[in-house]
Amino acid sequence: MSIAFATPWILLMLPLPLLVWWLVPPHRERTAALRIPFFRSVTAATGVRAADGARVLARSRLQVLATTLCWILIVVGLARPERLGDPITVTNAARDLILAVDISGSMDDRDMETPEGDRVQRLQAVKDVVRAFVAEREGDRIALIVFGANAYVQVPFTEDLDSVAELLEQTQTGMAGPNTAIGDAIGLAIRAFEDSEIEERLLILLSDGADTASAMSPINAAEIAADAQITIYTIGVGNPDGSGEERLDPATLEDIARRGGGAFYYATDVEGLAEIYAEIDTLNPRVTDSATYQPREPISHIPFALALLIGVLTSAYLHLARGQKAAA
Structure with a gap:
């Protein structure tokens, strides 16, 4: 069995997230804050370490891996993969x-x-x-x-x-x-x-x-x-x-x-x-x-379904893990 793409140029979109990550600056937003005197004394008494004002949310390896796989599968699906049958004359x-x-x-x-x-x-x-x-x-x-x-x-x-x-x-x-x-x-x-x-x-x-x-x-x-x-x-x-x-x-x-x-x-x-x-x-x-031709069977639904499955399972796992931490 062999696979071909009806629109292979779509695969050029695969490195797009990396280009965005390298070239586009991180998102910034202003939030309201409460200023109190003796801030350092309060944090020392409560045992809380003060963080920097600008902060980039950390992502787990699972999130990075799942996001990468979903993106690859979506792009592959958009390229319209097709299963090629045996040549017919x-x-x-x-x-x-x-x-x-x-x-x-x-x-x-x-x-x-x-x-x-x-x-x-x-x-x-x-x-x-x-x-x-x-x-x-x-x-x-x-x-x-x-x-x-x-x-x-x-x-x-x-x-x-x-x-x-x-x-x-x-x-x-x-x-x-x-x-x-x-x-x-x-x-x-x-x-x-x-x-x-x-x-x-x-x-x-x-x-x-x-x-x-x-x-x-x-x-x-x-x-x-x-x-x-x-x-x-x-x-x-x-x-x-x-x-x-x-x-x-x-x-x-x-x-x-x-x-x-x-x-x-x-x-x-x-x-x-x-x-x-x-x-x-x-x-x-x-x-x-x-005349000889090869029958083509569209299989775009497979990568789309895999991307959806990975996204749902990852979201469910992270939600359960967050709930267990909150309960602890």
Whole structure:
């Protein structure tokens, strides 16, 4: 445990009583006196020794010691002593990251192959990979946007990574409509970043279809995002040779990523999808802003209480001692 003073300059007052004692003359006052003849004869007869007219009251060692201790304790208390706790390091988010996940009806297709050779639902494969990716993002603030025919903020910016993974797990295909609105998802991400005061902003957008429902063109949205200093990575998991809503448009996703200063990736299986997120993680390592501080607990009340206790006990002792002398 260590002690520090909030106002250490107050300790300069410690020698003040000595300076007063050295530099200020003793207090003098005039008192009434009775003059009688034959004064020396009277004092000799009564056995009383005459004292000087000017007299400085004597103080016992106990009074001097108690007064000195009380003064030191009062000055120490005025200097505001504080007990310092163990240093605490606080890590703040230094980057905001948005995951935009396509949950249109086509994400229900079971064409994503696992390393064991099993075929799983596209959205479930994304959930499994993103869960591991999110778990490694400690220090980032993450938001989750889901989109189909419309785009919605599923999770606003938070450092609670478990909540992001849990709410993504609860997401089901078709919840946002059957179509695909990539441009609206980017536009919603731009609006979400408007409230962010962090300079580094990253958007990872995953889709398995072509844009068919956006009110804003995905290319225009990407240009606006680039002007807002938002880096965009796009991931395609669909079939480029499909038709209608299920046809992946890699050219558009690649153009979005190029305009957003990121990169486009295409995944055909779960392992490839995991490698893509690992590469994105390598290209954008975790960035944190940490600060260390020591908690301070004021303890001024301790020296003040000790000074009061010493003063009360000393006064009580001197009062009792004076009473015993008077009785004797």
